[in-house]
Amino acid sequence: MLKVVHFITDLDTGGAEMMLYKLLAVWQLESSISSTVVTLMKRGSITDRIESLGVKVYSLGMVQGGWPTLGMLLELNRIIRTVRPDLIQGWMYHGNIAATVATLFLRLSLHSVRLVWNIRQTLYDIGYEKRLTRLLIDLNRLCSRLPSKVIYNSTLSAEQHEGIGFSIKRREVIPNGFDLQRFRPDGSATVTLKRQLGMPMDTLLVGHISRFHPMKGHTTLLQAARLVVDDLGEQNRVRFLLIGRGVTKQQDELVRLIDELELSPYVSLMGERSDVERIMAAVDLVVSPSSWGEGFPNVVGEAMACGTPCVVTDVGDSATVVDNTGRVINAKDYNAMAREIEMMLLNQEKRIELGDQARRRVEEHYSIDAIATRYQNFYQLLCQL
Known part of the structure; x- marks a missing residue:
């Protein structure tokens, strides 16, 4: 079974967080991917829901606007060497950088692992973003040739990021998916x-x-x-x-x-x-x-x-x-x-x-089952290369 570790800022309710939860729910039901989640900051409001699926969640405990301590980096290294995944998936700018650091740690131990990023926003004007976010976007841009692929959830997002220097060769577009049993018409x-x-x-x-x-x-x-x-x-x-x-x-x-x-x-x-x-x-x-x-x-x-x-x-x-x-x-x-x-x-x-x-x-x-299958097939193909 393919082992994947996901890095994400936190697990408060948000678009990326809920998309990750929906994917995990499908994969756990099908027993197709063994998943682990690492949050950079607090656990967040949907952590319990993810853990109820049988997915292990680790939290590094960073504070908002802060930088990782030596202890956090050592904990990240311990987690990644314990799990020894086949693929590491970053979610959004913070998660992408953390996933990259984790990948470098694991490769130092001579363990082969694939790195994938996930970008889920558009960039109409980088000036709209906070100073720290702008720095992270620039760091992502400079490092964008390190991952095997960068998943975007929209074509426009891919085009805009590539327009400021993100690697064009790394593009993979997979849209969001939706739980059609939970979200459905209800006459009452x-x-x-x-x-x-x-x-x-x-x-x-x-x-x-x-x-x-x-x-x-x-x-x-x-x-x-x-x-x-x-x-x-x-x-x-x-x-x-x-x-x-x-x-x-x-x-x-x-x-x-x-x-x-x-x-x-x-x-x-x-x-x-x-x-x-x-x-x-x-x-x-x-x-x-x-x-x-x-x-x-x-x-x-x-x-x-x-x-x-x-x-x-x-x-x-x-x-x-x-x-x-x-x-x-x-x-x-x-x-x-x-x-x-x-x-x-x-x-x-x-x-x-x-x-x-x-x-x-x-x-x-856009059914979640179809989108989860696209992710799974993409991961498996990437790990076979």
């Missing part, structure tokens, strides 16, 4: 959610699921929401449900913007949830208003799998994923976003039609 979800939230049954629900970060476009969405409420508020009940890590009443910047736009009666800040599949199936529409940084947004694929149509910005491969099952607008264009949201909300028949098409598109192109 809408009534249940509205009862729980104390909303009238004729309320129209718009969902946005992402952590709070400038790249995720909360400002654009709220500006669009103001226009939608102005146009539809008197005729229809509209509620925007904002879900994700940091999306709470304790987020002063977000609350201040909602107050300035006088949107408090129309916006619910729901924080991080473990039942996002139920919420996605319950809402009438999901919006992905990201300004930059997305590669292949998980939220869009998950909503589509639930039979919920999406309005997305043309960031990363969002337009490719949605295709003709939703609506695509330019990033930060809140006027266009408001128009598309209104058109969707006012045409129930069209929403249902697009939702059915969205579900079929995910079934045909």
Whole structure:
């Protein structure tokens, strides 16, 4: 059985972390790959779920913004020499560098091992990134000929990274995959959610699921929401449900913007949830208003799998994923976003039609079983070379 060690920053809920979890779940069920996970920082909210699969998780204990200590490097060396994997997989910039160091340690012991990186964001303007992230991107660029392959989850991400000097010869594009049993249409979800939230049954629900970060476009969405409420508020009940890590009443910047736009009666800040599949199936529409940084947004694929149509910005491969099952607008264009949201909300028949098409598109192109098989075949072929 192929042995693979995955290096990732932490295991808090996020796109890369959830993709890793979904892959591990398939591989463990099929007993096709023996997996180990090493987090650079804390264990995170999905660690228990990964360990429940029978996957060993190690944590090096780095602090955010800090650098690895000698003790951490010694622990990394101990872990990697104990497991002695056939392949080491880095996830995102921090994980890629850690995976590279681990590979060098193992090769010093004359153990043959393959190194693979995984990059999951686009690079519209490196100036958007924090200083430390910019340094890591540059270090990844300088080292990008060391891995056997670099997996990107979107073609645009590959093109943008190669445009700043990443090795063109290392490219491998594998999109995200989705659990079609967990994320699926649920006819009872809408009534249940509205009862729980104390909303009238004729309320129209718009969902946005992402952590709070400038790249995720909360400002654009709220500006669009103001226009939608102005146009539809008197005729229809509209509620925007904002879900994700940091999306709470304790987020002063977000609350201040909602107050300035006088949107408090129309916006619910729901924080991080473990039942996002139920919420996605319950809402009438999901919006992905990201300004930059997305590669292949998980939220869009998950909503589509639930039979919920999406309005997305043309960031990363969002337009490719949605295709003709939703609506695509330019990033930060809140006027266009408001128009598309209104058109969707006012045409129930069209929403249902697009939702059915969205579900079929995910079934045909992005099921997690098919994507996990692509990863497995890719790993096995690479280790045979």
